[in-house]
Amino acid sequence: MGKAVGSVKLGNLYSGGKVRKRREWRGLRDTLYDYWRWLKIMKMLTAFLMHPHNVKGFLRYRWMLNYVAVPAMIDKHTVGLRGNHLRIAHEEYDLVAEDVAKLLDTAFRADRACGNDTELSKKIVVLDENEMFTIMGGFPTLKGISWETAAVYVAVLLHGDAVTHYLDVIQEMGVPGDVCPMPAAEAGVVIDDDIPVFGGCVIQCNTTCDGSLMGNGIMARRYEAEGIPVFQIAAPLRHLEEGVQEYAAQEIRNAIKFIEDSTGAKWDWNNYFECMKRFNEETQHRVSWMEMSKTDYPQVIGANLALYSETTYMAIAGRVQDFVEADRKISKLAEESYARKEMLVPEYRHRAIIWGVQAQYYTDFLPWLQNCWGILPLVDMLSLVYFDKVSEDDPEQAIYDIAKLYQEMIMRNRTHGGYEVLLDDLWRFCKEFDADMVILWEHISCKALDGMHGLFEERARELGIKLVWVNHDLMDPRVIGRQAIRDDVNRYMRSVLQEEPIDPSLENLDDEHAW
Numbered sequence: 001m002g003k004a005v006g007s008v009k010l011g012n013l014y015s016g017g018k019v020r021k022r023r024e025w026r027g028l029r030d031t032l033y034d035y036w037r038w039l040k041i042m043k044m045l046t047a048f049l050m051h052p053h054n055v056k057g058f059l060r061y062r063w064m065l066n067y068v069a070v071p072a073m074i075d076k077h078t079v080g081l082r083g084n085h086l087r088i089a090h091e092e093y094d095l096v097a098e099d100v101a102k103l104l105d106t107a108f109r110a111d112r113a114c115g116n117d118t119e120l121s122k123k124i125v126v127l128d129e130n131e132m133f134t135i136m137g138g139f140p141t142l143k144g145i146s147w148e149t150a151a152v153y154v155a156v157l158l159h160g161d162a163v164t165h166y167l168d169v170i171q172e173m174g175v176p177g178d179v180c181p182m183p184a185a186e187a188g189v190v191i192d193d194d195i196p197v198f199g200g201c202v203i204q205c206n207t208t209c210d211g212s213l214m215g216n217g218i219m220a221r222r223y224e225a226e227g228i229p230v231f232q233i234a235a236p237l238r239h240l241e242e243g244v245q246e247y248a249a250q251e252i253r254n255a256i257k258f259i260e261d262s263t264g265a266k267w268d269w270n271n272y273f274e275c276m277k278r279f280n281e282e283t284q285h286r287v288s289w290m291e292m293s294k295t296d297y298p299q300v301i302g303a304n305l306a307l308y309s310e311t312t313y314m315a316i317a318g319r320v321q322d323f324v325e326a327d328r329k330i331s332k333l334a335e336e337s338y339a340r341k342e343m344l345v346p347e348y349r350h351r352a353i354i355w356g357v358q359a360q361y362y363t364d365f366l367p368w369l370q371n372c373w374g375i376l377p378l379v380d381m382l383s384l385v386y387f388d389k390v391s392e393d394d395p396e397q398a399i400y401d402i403a404k405l406y407q408e409m410i411m412r413n414r415t416h417g418g419y420e421v422l423l424d425d426l427w428r429f430c431k432e433f434d435a436d437m438v439i440l441w442e443h444i445s446c447k448a449l450d451g452m453h454g455l456f457e458e459r460a461r462e463l464g465i466k467l468v469w470v471n472h473d474l475m476d477p478r479v480i481g482r483q484a485i486r487d488d489v490n491r492y493m494r495s496v497l498q499e500e501p502i503d504p505s506l507e508n509l510d511d512e513h514a515w
């Protein structure tokens with residue numbers, strides 16, 4: 001019992017409270033491995049709290065409380081996994097957790113309310129949560145830090161309710177309740193004075209939508225009130241068009257000059273190209289995992305692909321060798337499992353493309369899909385980004401590459417750019433990945449995707465693709481809870497396809513209060 005994939009009724013682990021009844025028994029070898037990884041995470045969290053500035057940060061910022069759920073976050077994304085698949089997931093999540101701990105350590109060390117290290121603060125460039133960090137590859141003496149990633153993006157990943165307080169705060173200030181919760185929560189953190197203050201300058205990007213622009217405007221006012229200069233990269237939205245590329249490149253040249261002028265640092269081509277060599281290798285690994293997913297034996301899929309890809313592509317951007325090392329290990333493990341035809345769950349019933357913007361408070365919905373219904377989340381929209389090789393030695397071309405990457409940031413590359421990237425590409429990927437199903441995240445506050453309903457349905461019907469709409473409100477589980485998300489799938493599977501779940505204990509879960 002427990003060693004084989006699918007041998008445990010996973011719904012029995014839920015207790016109705018914040019944490020599960022018990023840890024999952026995976027057979028002796030895998031349970032010991034999982035426990036050893038858990039101990040390493042606990043060691044890392046303890047080491048983090050040994051620094052006085054981190055203790056101050058923990059007590060000063062309301063959103064820091066969510067970080068007690070780091071081990072639970074890893075558990076919920078490794079549920080049901082065995083053997084190499086468990087090891088792949090730990091390589092990914094543990095490294096991301098370590099990277100976030102470093103981010104927080106630097107932020108609190110520099111923060112005026114905690115460590116107040118003014119020399120360090122001058123060397124920090126503050127970036128948006130949803131922004132490529134590629135530009136920082138040319139500034140090895142500076143640090144790129146996004147406090148939004150720590151306070152909002154990761155906080156909700158750890159604890160579904162993490163930012164509801166900040167959403168209330170910003171709505172009390174008059175921002176409508178139907179604004180996307182991501183920029184609304186970031187602005188709420190600023191209005192609530194829960195923002196760590198540091199930095200030699202700030203580089204914002206016009207991300208994707210009206211909500212993001214609103215949020216950036218509120219933050220820019222705060223930075224400037226603190227004497228921290230702000231530059232806003234206005235990357236073109238019609239990113240497929242050749243005519244906008246010169247303008248986009250000039251925005252990057254201007255941003256580089258702004259950082260140089262604000263910090264005194266000089267752009268370093270050697271370091272930039274070193275980063276891009278790593279970035280290209282990371283892209284190759286990701287593409288090879290996706291190639292495997294086109295076969296009968298996918299290995300790196302679902303949330304494990306999505307969350308790790310978001311980090312490596314956007315936030316790491318080739319700047320950290322540890323991520324390349326992890327990629328190599330993941331590829332080796334995946335190739336071994338592929339050769340042995342190992343499966344993630346006992347039965348594969350449907351091959352799905354996950355499209356639209358995910359519910360950040362329920363990223364473990366993807367493992368639930370595979371464990372409960374045997375629906376394989378092969379690849380998701382946010383992982384399908386820019387795969388072309390970027391220049392490793394030509395400074396002129398490099399500026400255009402950086403500009404292209406800023407235009408093709410995660411989410412932005414599909415929510416903007418025209419119907420080719422949002423609609424046509426979806427059907428192309430269905431064909432390439434031999435998918436018979438699309439799980440379409442319907443983020444109800446995302447203006448960028450609203451209104452496309454009919455177009456998606458019409459084409460899915462023509463192509464014979466099973467299209468399942470899954471409603472959510474990105475970072476506000478009070479609007480649409482986790483069970484309501486699951487019920488969108490449960491209803492479809494039972495009433496349209498007349499199927500029974502692989503693991504019926506997962507169909508209805510008491511996890512409303514879970515982390």
Ligand code: SF4
Pocket residue numbers: 180181182183208209210211212357411415443445446447448449474
């Ligand atoms: S999810 Fe939609 S509304 Fe929210 S930031 Fe992204 S594009 Fe904008």
